[in-house]
Amino acid sequence: MLIAKNISSYYGNIQALDNISIEVNKGEIVSIIGSNGAGKSTLLMTLCGIVPAKTGSIIFNDTEISTLPTHEIIRMGVSQSPEGRRIFPKLTVYENLLIGDPLKREKDINLEFIFEIFPRLKERINQRGGTLSGGEQQMLSIGRALVSQPSLLLLDEPSLGLAPIIVKQIFETIKRINKENDTTILLVEQNAFGALKLSDRGYVLVNGKVTISGESKQLLENPEIKKAYLEGV
């Protein structure tokens, strides 16, 4: 479904991604783990065309997308819930969801599945986005990314800053989205244990490079990963 080969990207002169190759197959949950500043968010932004890929190619469903503008990539069926959630604070919860499919009219948008997995959003439908709690904003951000019914969903640290019980719920919901809604998921997480438990395969990112990759089950057993990311969890 998604094949990124040898991509490098830069912020000015600073290299953030160094020759990265990853693959996501239809139906999978794939996780990307790595510590602060490893380049995880940059990778998602590069896949979406926000940060340009200076080298390499990104193929989504047999189309080269690394040269396309962001809105065209998104309209092909990619969606992202970015780092920091980026809810529109002045729009209501309902409007934040509607904007998830910006070309459609209100009456053509079906929010049933989203309200089913996040009933809390339905209760808060007329509240301004900026007044939601952190966990609710996270739900809204994921919900908003689902409105356009993407085939590939990119999630950037959905567990960040949430209480353990909520983290557990969010992870369960991600599994549900993958199973019930047939959505392929690329999940960026610092919570390596949770992400690897949830996903089929994983990549470890260090300083903009992929150092280890493989089946999540094996990665959980990998001594290097245990030492660097799983200790104390």
Added chain:
Amino acid sequence: MEYFLQQLINSLTLGSIYGLIAIGYTMVYGIIGMINFAHGDVFMIGSFVSLIAMVLLGVGTGAFLPLALLIVLLAAILVTSVYGWTLERVAYRPLRGSFRLAALITALGASIFLQNFVQVSQGAKIKPIQPIIQGGFTFFENGSMVVSFSYLQIFIIIITVILLSIFSYIISKTPLGRSQRACEQDLTMSKLLGINVDRTISITFIIGASLASVAGMMFVLYYGVIDFFIGFLTGIKAFTAAVLGGIGSIPGAVIGGLLIGLIETFWSAYFTIEYKDVAVFGILVIVLIFRPYGILGKPEVEKV
């Protein structure tokens, strides 16, 4: 009292014109954070297009007036929108992402260009026109005091109300309006949702130019004279209205426009007409000192 009422009606009319122009300033600022200093000249273009259309159609010489005015209105909107759109494409878009001063300088350049373009193509002389909509209601007469609501004033206020209603429907209820508001808050996130941000910005310029062109038509009808320089002072006053109301806030622009109309009219009526512009800008200075973000504006939050 009668005099006061009459001035209130006059100021409402003037305020409508300023409010319609001010929306263009505030929307463009809201979405790309720049002051479009050429917007006043877009308004001036709107007034010229209206005037030319009126002359071509022979408006006021027997043609069926409402229909003729509607055609003039549509012509003004259409032609002026093209100017607004082109302005953004040619002068502003190539410099997007460049340093802030660059946008300011091109905006001033675009303003000078439009003025000179009209001066060269239409001549520098002022263009008068016969009064087209005459007559009105008289509320009451009391000796020499008359309070009247001219048909022209009614026309201007009704058109303004209709336009503002359509406009607020678009902004609050349609996909386009939602995209517009999303872009104002977070351009990157808007792109990530599949919004064509460049297109949304273009449409913002087109909407702003359309509203300004209608203001231009009203100006021609109300004052009966225009020249290539009217965009400067009227534009600065409308900009003042936008700042007064809180730049970036659409209701603020309308309120600011009405307030500027009020200040200007009442100052002329009760003090000296020569100093009316000084009064307008003086009040702006005072408001900025005590409420720098305007009436409905939010305290400045650094745009990310």
